Amino acid sequence: MIDLRSDTCSRPTPAMRTAMAHADVGDDVYGDDPTARALEHATAALLGKEAAVYMPTGTMTNQVAIRAHTEPGDAVLFDQSAHVYLLKGGALAAYAGVLPRLLPGVRGIFQPHDLDHAIGRAHRFFPATIQAPARLLCVENTHNLGGGAVWPLDTLLAVAARGREHALALHLDGARLWHASAATGISEARYAAPFDTVSVCFSKALGAPVGSCLAGTAAFIARARRFKQQIGGGFRQAGIIAAGALHALEHHRPRLLKTHQLAARFAAGIARIDGIALDLATVETNIVRFSLARHDAAAFVEAAHARGLYLLPSGAGAVRAVFYLDIGEDEVDAALRIIGATLAQLPAAGAAPPAAAGAGY
Numbered sequence: 167m168i169d170l171r172s173d174t175c176s177r178p179t180p181a182m183r184t185a186m187a188h189a190d191v192g193d194d195v196y197g198d199d200p201t202a203r204a205l206e207h208a209t210a211a212l213l214g215k216e217a218a219v220y221m222p223t224g225t226m227t228n229q230v231a232i233r234a235h236t237e238p239g240d241a242v243l244f245d246q247s248a249h250v251y252l253l254k255g256g257a258l259a260a261y262a263g264v265l266p267r268l269l270p271g272v273r274g275i276f277q278p279h280d281l282d283h284a285i286g287r288a289h290r291f292f293p294a295t296i297q298a299p300a301r302l303l304c305v306e307n308t309h310n311l312g313g314g315a316v317w318p319l320d321t322l323l324a325v326a327a328r329g330r331e332h333a334l335a336l337h338l339d340g341a342r343l344w345h346a347s348a349a350t351g352i353s354e355a356r357y358a359a360p361f362d363t364v365s366v367c368f369s370k371a372l373g374a375p376v377g378s379c380l381a382g383t384a385a386f387i388a389r390a391r392r393f394k395q396q397i398g399g400g401f402r403q404a405g406i407i408a409a410g411a412l413h414a415l416e417h418h419r420p421r422l423l424k425t426h427q428l429a430a431r432f433a434a435g436i437a438r439i440d441g442i443a444l445d446l447a448t449v450e451t452n453i454v455r456f457s458l459a460r461h462d463a464a465a466f467v468e469a470a471h472a473r474g475l476y477l478l479p480s481g482a483g484a485v486r487a488v489f490y491l492d493i494g495e496d497e498v499d500a501a502l503r504i505i506g507a508t509l510a511q512l513p514a515a516g517a518a519p520p521a522a523a524g525a526g527y
């Protein structure tokens with residue numbers, strides 16, 4: 167199978183496994199794991215923040231950040247297609263208990279005036295207590311459901327400045343921040359600078375098996391450690407997995423541009439296939455989201471799977487392919503052949519037998 171569902175499908179390399187096998191470890195709940203500490207220091211330094219805390223997942227770093235920035239009942243501003251709002255099994259409501267206020271971004275990127283509209287203006291006839299207070303703004307860079315879109319730095323800075331004018335705390339979901347930096351040459355620290363907290367993932371873009379870090383001020387990270395423990399994130403010998411993340415940071419981060427080139431090669435190939443709708447300008451990093459002009463996306467994904475290619479249906483009528491370090495040009499070319507053959511054989515939507523329509527998704 168060629169697996170293009172997600173960059174989380176990457177596997178640890180032999181060198182990474184060796185680093186993990188030889189990691190120095192201790193009980194991380196007692197603060198004794200030297201490798202987890204080294205990862206936290208390296209990540210904080212890279213992001214230009216005082217401190218960082220290692221956790222099992224990006225879901226946890228984001229939820230802990232939101233919990234630590236807010237009180238239950240507060241409002242948090244997100245783009246309407248933010249990963250942390252749409253795809254985490256309702257964690258926002260179940261854990262932090264906050265109220266999402268959605269911003270009308272395009273491919274995940276919104277404008278300063280969108281904050282003004284979402285927050286509104288106070289008026290003396292309108293009791294301040296009547297609305298959930300807006301406390302936090304979350305930004306995602308690169309934007310997953312936006313097809314790996316990179317925030318233009320000037321828009322990012324303007325949005326952050328407007329957020330400050332509204333007295334919001336600022337959190338960056340940088341699960342794939344490394345990809346934004348690889349694409350633009352703008353450092354992770356520069357992107358992170360306007361934000362109070364930043365979450366980054368080692369398990370997807372960078373190809374480590376486990377883990378994410380949340381970075382911010384030392385005081386905020388001390389508070390976040392309490393919520394990490396509360397939510398069951400207290401590791402014991404974390405060093406074994408932290409060593410994989412450190413290895414990824416050092417050895418895989420410099421290679422990410424390769425995954426953008428593979429995505430561009432794939433995108434150029436499918437754009438030539440009759441029945442695919444794709445604006446090549448939307449392919450900025452390692453994610454390609456495309457639509458099908460005449461076919462049902464779920465049926466197409468099933469048919470491609472039967473031919474040896476794993477893709478993911480991604481929103482109404484769209485399909486996503488994600489590129490990572492285990493994929494090479496041969497797999498890209500084979501994937502293009504499978505997509506061409508699949509579309510040539512698949513009945514157009516409407517002509518499909520009823521049982522196949524929307525099957526399984």
Ligand SMILES: Cc1ncc(COP(=O)(O)O)c(C=O)c1O
Pocket residue numbers: 222223224225226228249250306309310339341342367369370378
């Ligand atoms: C933008 C974004 N944020 C957060 C997450 C959550 O990360 P994890 O799968 O490690 O919980 C993901 C996962 O794909 C993601 O794409």
